[in-house]
Structure formats: C-alpha cells, structure tokens
Amino acid sequence: MKILSSSQIKECDSATIEKGISSISLMENAAKKCANWIVDNFKSNQNFSIFAGNGNNGGDGFVIARMLYEKGFDVEVFIDENNSKFSEDAKINLNKIKLISGITIKDYSEFDNRDNSVIIDALFGYGLNRELSDDFKNLIENLNQIQASKISIDIPTGLFADRMINKNAAVFKADFTLTFQFYKKSFLHPETEKFCGKIIVLDIDLDEDFINEAETDYFVIDEILIKKIYKPREEFSHKGTYGKSVLVGGSYGKIGAVLMSTLSALKTGSGLTFTIAPKCGNIILQSQVPEAMFIDSGENHINEIEIQDKAIYGIGPGLGKEIETQKALLEFLENYRNSVVLDADALNIIAENQKLNLIPKHSVITPHPLEFERLFGKTENSFERLELAKQKAEELQIFIILKDHHTVVITPNQKVFYNITGNSGMAKGGSGDVLTGILTSLISQKYDIEKACVFGVWLHGKAGDFAAVEFSKEAMLPTDLINHISTVFKHSR
C-alpha cells in the first residue's frame, strides 16, 4: 500500500472531486465509514463527545455527530465558539447539526466528562501545518487525562502526517485512529505512532487512477504485495532448485544464535543448508538440526570463513568479536563479490574497523537502532535515521533492514517499505537470528533481493503473530516463531 504525503492526499482529494464526486459527498462518505465503524465497535456506549476543529477534520466530526445522533446515541459537540472561520464544508455540516435540537453544541471550555462516554477527536487532521497554540495544547492535555475511550478521526490531533513532532508537543492519545485510505508516515515511527492506538484504514473510494500513478518512495507491506512476491514451490523440482544457504556464526556460549538462523533457513525452504561454526557447536548443531551440514572453523570461535560456490551467506548470529573472527570476516569480505546478509556482530566488526566499503553491493544488512548508529552515526530521531539510511543505502548500493517496532526495508534506489506484522513478543534475543536465516534462505531460492527483504520481514512478523496467539507475547520464544513459519506458508496457499 502506498503512503502519500499530506500534499499528495490533498491532490488526490481534488482528483476525486474532478471525477464528479462533490467535496461534501466525499466528507459524507468518509464520515459514514467512521460512524459505521464506531457503531459496530462501541454499541454499548451511549454518550459521544465530539471535539471539532474548523477545517475539514472538524467537518467530518459534525457529520459523524449527526449520524450517531440519527442512530440513537447521545451526542455533544464541542467547538471553539470564538472562531467563526470554518472551512466551507465544515460550515455546511455545522449548520446542519445546529438545526437538530437533540445535539448540543458547546465551547471546548464547557466540556464535562460523562460516564460511559467516548471522546472523538476531530480537531485537526492532515491539515495541521504548525505547532498547536497553548489553548489547544491545554485542551488536549486535559482530554488525555480523562478516563474514557478515545477515537481520532484521520490523525490524532497534534501529529503531522509526514514528520516528527517537537519534544514538548501535545498530542491527543487515541485508543483507535480511523484513518482515510492510507497509512500516514507518522503512524509508523516509534515517537509518533504511540499516540495512534489501533489503526483502522477506511477505504473512502478516492480516485484509483490518481493513487496508481502517484509517485512515492514510501510503502506499507500488505498482503496484496506479498501475494505478488510469493512463489509457491514447483512440483517438478529438486533440492538444487531451492539454492544453497550458508549460515555463519556462533561462538562458545552463543551457538544457539546460529542454530536458530540455520533452522529458520531450512523452515523457509532452503534447498541445501550449511552452517559454518566453531567445533564447540558441532554436536549441538548436528543433533538439533540434522538436515544442515556442519563445517567447523576454530575451536570456540570462527577463525576462517570458507568461500563456497553458488551459495548465499548469512553471517553474524552469535559470531562474537574475537580478533581472529574479525580477521576472518574482513578477509572473507575482501574476497567475496556476491550478495551477503550481514547481522549482529558482523555489523559491529564492520563498524569498529570502519570497513563499510567492504560490504558487497546488493548485500542486505539488518541493524537494530544501536547497530545502525555504530555503522552510520547518531541521529536525533527515527525520521532522521530513516533519511540517513536512505542516503547510505544508495551510496553503498545495499539494502538496509532497520529493525524496530515497525521494521523498515530501505532499498538502494531509496524506496522504503514499512512492515506492519509482528508484535512486542518478538522483542527477545534470538528474533534477529531468525530473520537472518529467513532472508538468507529466500535470497538463495532466487527471490529478487528487494522482494526477499520485503517478504522476509513480513514473514518473520507474521510467524511472530501466530506464535503470540498460541503462546502469548510474554511466553512466546524465537523458536516458537520458527515453528510458526509453516503456519504462514500454509495460510499463503
């Protein structure tokens, strides 16, 4: 799914209107989608307090008020009574509810919370173009204090659609955000997404031609995209059809990491799977994953990385940073030209030795924020980190998978794919090792690298979601996630 900027959404609005739908009908349609969702999900609540601004977000609020009232709910609307400058469509809809005696319209200052009330934020949407004034900040901070269910229309007030907020910004803290047609970029960054609650994207029939042609670097990975990428296995094939994965890692006390990568590569469908690990891991690996072939290197840590033909390497899980291991990795990279997947200590070794230039072009690196900082330097926030990652991905011609609450794939041509599968149960040591195995396996099966990255992060998160359903976010383990890779494939058929 494409992510459009606020100015593109405005253009999309205009394109839709040019096709013959009036702006007032568009608002009516958008609000109807919200009202229906609210009725379906908040049947037991009788009171709705709707806070409306003076733009079209407020206009949506007025229409929602009317619709909820018509469905039998008790509705109060709050506006800034000193501000008479409403957008045209907001004014039309405000005038409509003024004619309904059952809907009370009061000033924001007259709000008094009622029992079992739901607060609806229709103050500002994508039209917010500057910091909120102190009056609005106070209003939002007061609303945030109130114990009630809270719904934001389109965007939680105080957030900008596409950029970071100031540190002291006041933002409405929603339990649900009912947003129109597209994810907004700020819903996908940790500093800003925490205000959104659960995000519900409502299709309001904006012009499809405009959406198809709109140019953007930003995408959300959705099932439509995954269906286009996934290649079911062919019946007439053999193990050679599905490539050779070589997982390199492990050191004394950290054999589990490379074991999990190896298992993940196998469960993702790798044809032939090798593990290069120190001798101390031999028995563990051979007994736990008999399907993989073991190549030893060093006693307790890796001291050489053998180059094999026609293989895809995934290097880093549990690798450690012993001097001999560092030398082995740098020597390997100096002599290797194919794409590799680099994770964990492989990235730390590259950072400490300042050898970014050794990463083969079209490789994949999978840093978490701290590893990213070690490689490329500090940034102020995740929006800046993403911009720096885009720049570095292009400069080095590599794919960067930035691991975070929403993991992001950044391609050498600066496209950005946000992943929305996954959950906090995956925030445990070992989850990253699973991702390395999945990515190595998909690339070795000749998925194009961009597609392997997009499919890989989605599959990883989705398996995590199945594991959370079975075991809970607290108790699920990265090994449970590996076992649920099969559930994802079964559901993908």
Ligand SMILES: NC(=O)C1=CN([C@@H]2O[C@H](COP(=O)(O)OP(=O)(O)OC[C@H]3O[C@@H](n4cnc5c(N)ncnc54)[C@H](OP(=O)(O)O)[C@@H]3O)[C@@H](O)[C@H]2O)[C@@H](O)CC1
């Ligand atoms: N295609 C879609 O997605 C559809 C979207 N729709 C809805 O339209 C919404 C966008 O509407 P919008 O453009 O009127 O913007 P909105 O957010 O209501 O605010 C604009 C007003 O706020 C003002 N203002 C700005 N910053 C401010 C500040 N800090 N403090 C105070 N004021 C500030 C600004 O004033 P100005 O800059 O002119 O001084 C202007 O008056 C969108 O989010 C969705 O809900 C649907 O109805 C139909 C289909």
Ligand SMILES: [K+]
């Ligand atoms: K809002």
